[in-house]
Amino acid sequence: MSNRPELLAPPEIFYDETEARKYTSSSRIVEIQAKLSERALELLALPEDGVPRFLLDIGCGSGLSGETLSENGHHWIGLDISASMLNVAVEREVEGDLLLGDMGQGLGLRSGVIDGAISISAVQWLCNADKSSHEPRLRLKAFFGSLYRCLSRGARAVFQVYPENIAQRELILRQALQAGFGGGLVVDYPHSTKKRKEFLVLTCGPVQTSIQTGKNEYDESCSEDDNSEDEENGEVGISDRNRPRKKRRTNKQGKGREWVLKKKEQSRRKGNNVPADSKYTARKRKSRF
Amino acid sequence: MRLITHNMLSCNIKGVTNGFPLRIEAGNVIEKEVDFNPDFIRHMFAKIEWKALVEGARSMGYAELPEDSPDAAVLKSDEPFLKKLHHALLELHLEEGALVCPETGRKFPVNKGIPNMLLHEDEV
Numbered sequence: 365m366s367n368r369p370e371l372l373a374p375p376e377i378f379y380d381e382t383e384a385r386k387y388t389s390s391s392r393i394v395e396i397q398a399k400l401s402e403r404a405l406e407l408l409a410l411p412e413d414g415v416p417r418f419l420l421d422i423g424c425g426s427g428l429s430g431e432t433l434s435e436n437g438h439h440w441i442g443l444d445i446s447a448s449m450l451n452v453a454v455e456r457e458v459e460g461d462l463l464l465g466d467m468g469q470g471l472g473l474r475s476g477v478i479d480g481a482i483s484i485s486a487v488q489w490l491c492n493a494d495k496s497s498h499e500p501r502l503r504l505k506a507f508f509g510s511l512y513r514c515l516s517r518g519a520r521a522v523f524q525v526y527p528e529n530i531a532q533r534e535l536i537l538r539q540a541l542q543a544g545f546g547g548g549l550v551v552d553y554p555h556s557t558k559k560r561k562e563f564l565v566l567t568c569g570p571v572q573t574s575i576q577t578g579k580n581e582y583d584e585s586c587s588e589d590d591n592s593e594d595e596e597n598g599e600v601g602i603s604d605r606n607r608p609r610k611k612r613r614t615n616k617q618g619k620g621r622e623w624v625l626k627k628k629e630q631s632r633r634k635g636n637n638v639p640a641d642s643k644y645t646a647r648k649r650k651s652r653f
Numbered sequence: 654m655r656l657i658t659h660n661m662l663s664c665n666i667k668g669v670t671n672g673f674p675l676r677i678e679a680g681n682v683i684e685k686e687v688d689f690n691p692d693f694i695r696h697m698f699a700k701i702e703w704k705a706l707v708e709g710a711r712s713m714g715y716a717e718l719p720e721d722s723p724d725a726a727v728l729k730s731d732e733p734f735l736k737k738l739h740h741a742l743l744e745l746h747l748e749e750g751a752l753v754c755p756e757t758g759r760k761f762p763v764n765k766g767i768p769n770m771l772l773h774e775d776e777v
Contacts, residue, residue, distance in 0.1 A: 414692065415692040415696050416690055416692070416693040417696075418657070418696075418700075437690075439657070439743070441661070445771070454765050454767065461654050461657070461766075462654075462766065462767045463654075463658070463662075463767065463768055463770050464767050464770060464771060465769075465771060466771055466772070469665060469771075469772050471665070472662055472663050472664060472665030472672065474660075474661050474662075474663055474673060476700070477660075477661045477700045478661070495774075497774050497777070506777075510665075514661075516700075
């Protein structure tokens with residue numbers, strides 16, 4: 365797949381001058397980044413006492429995600445491996461401090477000083493071995509281990525990740541848990557292939573019991589046509605091998621209105637634009653047609 | 654780079670046990686004004702390594718911080734002191750210069766305010 369930049373080149377080479385500028389001047393990327401960091405900050409669940417916190421932005425790039433942190437009044441350190449991206453960040457006069465560093469080499473920070481960490485679309489880069497000396501497992505281990513040390517007790521780290529496959533997701537999660545973190549994955553828009561976003565929410569120290577719920581299309585826009593099926597999404601499907609298979613319901617009349625409604629509902633859940641149901645939906649045509 | 658970040662940074666080279674604090678070799682220091690928030694300063698005070706901060710501030714040409722760490726009680730009321738701390742932590746920027754590891758003497762250059770903390774392959 366050519367749309368995964370981490371397969372093309374290592375990050376410090378892929379994000380050169382032109383690519384860094386392109387990245388920051390694209391209004392679509394800026395908007396997506398802002399939304400993702402907004403959501404990541406929400407998942408960080410910082411105490412709401414009005415005191416600014418000292419946060420870490422891992423893979424900050426040109427500081428798009430850091431801007432959201434500044435807007436919310438927090439102070440932050442940004443870490444990135446691409447000098448070009450950081451130069452763009454300097455030009456844009458971001459408020460946080462920037463460090464040129466490789467997260468796979470571990471973060472050189474003192475223990476217990478950071479109140480929270482976010483990372484937008486960065487950790488999957490660690491899964492690639494770009495040099496002969498790179499070993500993804502060890503780099504992830506160094507990264508999560510050093511992150512665990514520098515976070516204060518009870519602090520959270522939220523990573524928005526695009527794992528390429530299940531093996532990568534497992535590798536990341538396993539290394540995080542081995543480092544001592546508690547927590548798991550929060551998935552937004554689980555039904556959609558494009559809008560689906562995964563957040564790895566890790567807690568340092570005791571895990572709080574408050575439950576994070578994934579976002580759903582219904583929360584935002586589609587509430588006008590049908591509100592009845594909101595609860596479906598947290599459930600886990602069970603497949604039973606011994607259960608008799610459902611018989612196909614095909615007869616001479618075709619699939620029927622019920623089937624069409626079901627399919628439309630499925631498509632709606634994926635976030636697609638689907639016409640509203642009406643009395644004309646799945647109605648039979650006249651015979652003279 | 655500000656002193657608040659300097660106070661968190663330590664040398665990450667393999668085998669180094671005491672990589673903190675990094676010595677500052679100041680080339681060019683600038684000041685940028687930041688909104689004063691006493692709550693944040695109080696919040697950060699507990700995490701700050703006082704000696705490293707005073708030394709860092711000195712090497713960047715700011716010598717108004719007392720040598721000894723003040724009591725937490727002072728922080729509650731002493732507004733001028735908090736302002737000084739605020740200035741040292743958040744408003745002084747090291748633009749050009751270097752950070753030096755206290756143990757190995759390895760230099761991390763600082764350009765345009767960004768410290769280059771990348772390690773060579775034999776240092777990981």
